[in-house]
Amino acid sequence: MGRFSHLRLITYVDDMIITGSDDEEIVKLRRNLFTNFEMKDLERLKYFLGIDVLRSSKGIFISQRNYVLDFLAETGMVDYKIIDMPMQVNHKLKIVEGATLADKERYQRLVEKLIYLSHTRLDIAYAVGIISQFMHKPQEDHMEAAMMIVRYLKGAPGSRIIFKRNGHLKVEAYIDVDWAGNPNDRRSIVGYFTLVGGNLVT
Known part of the structure; x- marks a missing residue:
């Protein structure tokens, strides 16, 4: 029985990742792509869609440090006080009848970026899951909870996952x-x- 191998080609606009279990097939695919398209080979993956990739003898580390720093600057939170938890314990976040509404567009943009960050920041995944429930009608308490997550990220923008x-x-x-x-x-x-x-x- 022949050895099973696989090849993956991942593209987003003009960025591309090629990976797989067969080095020979990867070389063939790259050769064909370079023959038919004008492309630049950046060698081993270091950065893709806001995600930093670092290899070491311990494994592969991924983080979104630069994405977090850009996010803090964009939200004007660079000088805000750091907190050590992304959400209050036993929070009671809900929709309260008659409560002051938050800026819906700003809230949605904020939460969308936090959802993307939760791919490498699993420590915020629960909190982001909670605040994403209020996208259709965000209130001031929900915005405050979202800002808590941002202040938490400020304390450790370079946290990373190891594989x-x-x-x-x-x-x-x-x-x-x-x-x-x-x-x-x-x-x-x-x-x-x-x-x-x-x-x-x-």
């Missing part, structure tokens, strides 16, 4: 449910995380 080579690709998943815990609609709140090869991926 280690652990010698296996075992998939593990863990889940917990807060039964009827959503104060807005009494639906259950589900939390989960999964690991592949001992590395946290969601």
Whole structure:
């Protein structure tokens, strides 16, 4: 039986990543692309769509440090006080009848950027999941909670995830449910995380 191999070509506008398990096939694909298109080879992946990639003997590190710093400057939060948690413990965020509304467009832009950041900043994933529930009608309390996340990010803009080579690709998943815990609609709140090869991926 022949050895199974795979090849991945990922593109976004004019940026491209080629990866796979067969070096020979990668070389062939690159040769064909360079023959038919005007392209520049940046060698090993270092940066893609706001994500920094660093290799070391310990594994592959990914972070969005530059993205965070640009985000802080854009939101005018560079000089704000740092906090050590992205959200208050036992928060009671919900839609309150008659409460002051926040700037909807600004809130949506803020939350969209935080959602993208949560790809490498799993420490904010829960908090971002909460504030994203109020995109359709954000209120001042929701905006304040979103700003808390930004102030938390300011304390450690370069935090990163490491993917280690652990010698296996075992998939593990863990889940917990807060039964009827959503104060807005009494639906259950589900939390989960999964690991592949001992590395946290969601």
